[in-house]
Amino acid sequence: MTPRTGIASQSIPVADHESAGGRRVLGVSGIEKRFHRGIWPRRRTIEVLKGASFEVRSGELVGLVGENGSGKSTLMQIVVGLLSSDSGAVERPDRLGYCPQLPMLWDKLTVDEHFELFARAYDLDDDASELAVGGLLGELQFERYRSYRVEELSGGTRQKLNLALALMHEPELLLLDEPYTGFDWETYMRFWEMSERRRDAGMGILIVSHLLAERERLDTMLELRGGRICTC
Amino acid sequence: MLSATAPTAASFAREHLRTPLTLVLLLAIPVFFVLIFASVLGEFADALGGTLAQRAATAISAGWAAAFLSGTLAFFQLSSSRGADRRLAMAGLGPTRVAVARIAAALALGVTVSAVAFLTLWLRSGIEHPLHAAVAIFAFAAIYIGIGALVGAVISAPLEGSLLIVLVFSVDAFSGPQMTNSGGILGFTPTRTAADLLIAAGGGQGSPGGDWLGVAAIALGALTIALAAFWLAARTRS
Numbered sequence: 001m002t003p004r005t006g007i008a009s010q011s012i013p014v015a016d017h018e019s020a021g022g023r024r025v026l027g028v029s030g031i032e033k034r035f036h037r038g039i040w041p042r043r044r045t046i047e048v049l050k051g052a053s054f055e056v057r058s059g060e061l062v063g064l065v066g067e068n069g070s071g072k073s074t075l076m077q078i079v080v081g082l083l084s085s086d087s088g089a090v091e092r093p094d095r096l097g098y099c100p101q102l103p104m105l106w107d108k109l110t111v112d113e114h115f116e117l118f119a120r121a122y123d124l125d126d127d128a129s130e131l132a133v134g135g136l137l138g139e140l141q142f143e144r145y146r147s148y149r150v151e152e153l154s155g156g157t158r159q160k161l162n163l164a165l166a167l168m169h170e171p172e173l174l175l176l177d178e179p180y181t182g183f184d185w186e187t188y189m190r191f192w193e194m195s196e197r198r199r200d201a202g203m204g205i206l207i208v209s210h211l212l213a214e215r216e217r218l219d220t221m222l223e224l225r226g227g228r229i230c231t232c
Numbered sequence: 233m234l235s236a237t238a239p240t241a242a243s244f245a246r247e248h249l250r251t252p253l254t255l256v257l258l259l260a261i262p263v264f265f266v267l268i269f270a271s272v273l274g275e276f277a278d279a280l281g282g283t284l285a286q287r288a289a290t291a292i293s294a295g296w297a298a299a300f301l302s303g304t305l306a307f308f309q310l311s312s313s314r315g316a317d318r319r320l321a322m323a324g325l326g327p328t329r330v331a332v333a334r335i336a337a338a339l340a341l342g343v344t345v346s347a348v349a350f351l352t353l354w355l356r357s358g359i360e361h362p363l364h365a366a367v368a369i370f371a372f373a374a375i376y377i378g379i380g381a382l383v384g385a386v387i388s389a390p391l392e393g394s395l396l397i398v399l400v401f402s403v404d405a406f407s408g409p410q411m412t413n414s415g416g417i418l419g420f421t422p423t424r425t426a427a428d429l430l431i432a433a434g435g436g437q438g439s440p441g442g443d444w445l446g447v448a449a450i451a452l453g454a455l456t457i458a459l460a461a462f463w464l465a466a467r468t469r470s
Binding site: 080082083084100102104105106109116120121 | 318
């Protein structure tokens with residue numbers, strides 16, 4: 001991570017969706033995070049986040065951009081609860097979905113076995129799980145890979161599984177970290193349609209990326225600069 | 233808790249048994265240890281002025297096979313699945329249930345490798361006290377589950393972690409009972425009592441109750457350390 005200093009705001013046009021402005025599903029305030037790396041005499045402290053604050057509301061599609069090393073994934077991991085912050089607070093619902101940047105999967109287990117593990121974690125019964133999984137396999141078009149092990153899948157199909165695992169319990173808040181890495185154009189467009197459908201159904205969605213080309217689809221665009229969030 | 237943990241543990245164990253090389257090593261390592269490593273150990277003890285007889289070296293090698301396999305499997309359980317386990321815990325399973333599932337999988341694998349090592353020993357030289365030997369071999373496995381998981385909690389890189397386990401294993405193996413005329417390179421190693429029990433069982437002798445209690449305490453302590461390591465790996469990082 002490269003530390004930066006100062007705050008700069010940048011105006012980026014976003015779409016004016018009527019659906020934005022529901023109840024708050026994510027509140028992030030004053031998040032600070034430093035990493036200590038190396039051992040003496042090469043011990044370094046890297047200050048990544050310096051008071052990042054923002055919120056996401058139900059029925060809102062929010063984009064968070066920032067340069068490489070700006071701390072986007074660190075912020076996302078703190079929001080999800082995978083990483084603790086040095087200070088600040090996060091208010092999030094119990095039912096949230098998280099799609100990490102690098103698929104966190106078990107190489108030797110099959111697609112179906114992943115769905116079974118996460119269905120238990122989400123406390124879904126067999127019927128609810130099969131209904132959700134069937135729908136997602138159809139939407140993302142990877143039904144034929146159900147019995148494949150993760151190590152046998154292409155990068156794009158792994159990413160589809162990664163995304164499907166975050167969606168199978170229809171979360172109140174969906175957190176996506178570079179979710180379309182490896183997608184072909186057709187899947188990429190389908191991803192945005194899926195996101196918009198869920199946003200319109202009331203889900204709060206935060207998409208983190210170093211590059212967001214589909215800005216007109218977003219309700220709010222945030223930028224992480226110098227460890228802080230600027231609303232653009 | 234059990235309804236979610238048991239099938240999760242089964243998935244974790246299945247993941248490791250699906251690696252063809254693991255299955256080959258599961259059979260090859262006990263055979264290698266009991267047939268070849270045992271004579272090396274005996275000659276090494278002889279060179280150091282130890283009194284380890286060939287029959288005892290054969291018996292103890294079955295324990296080392298179970299220890300080596302269980303330790304490396306526990307290490308790779310932790311180091312290769314850290315991210316996915318943490319994601320599963322965050323999704324709702326929680327770090328405690330993930331850790332319990334991991335320790336259950338490690339124990340299942342430990343029982344399997346102990347059974348293979350026991351069978352190899354039985355076929356090679358016969359065992360006077362089979363039950364004693366089986367328990368002592370499993371104690372080796374349990375102790376190394378703790379060591380493997382502890383190394384995995386500290387070191388995530390596969391190469392460095394594997395090397396550290398080999399180092400601990402080498403020091404432990406060559407500091408065992410009857411290896412030197414001064415009682416070993418180190419005064420105490422984790423598997424020393426288990427090795428005493430296994431040597432006695434292989435030679436048809438019983439062991440005092442205090443030794444069995446001692447090895448049970450060490451094995452339980454090692455499994456507690458393993459459980460803590462799996463829990464730490466699945467929880468929120470700082």
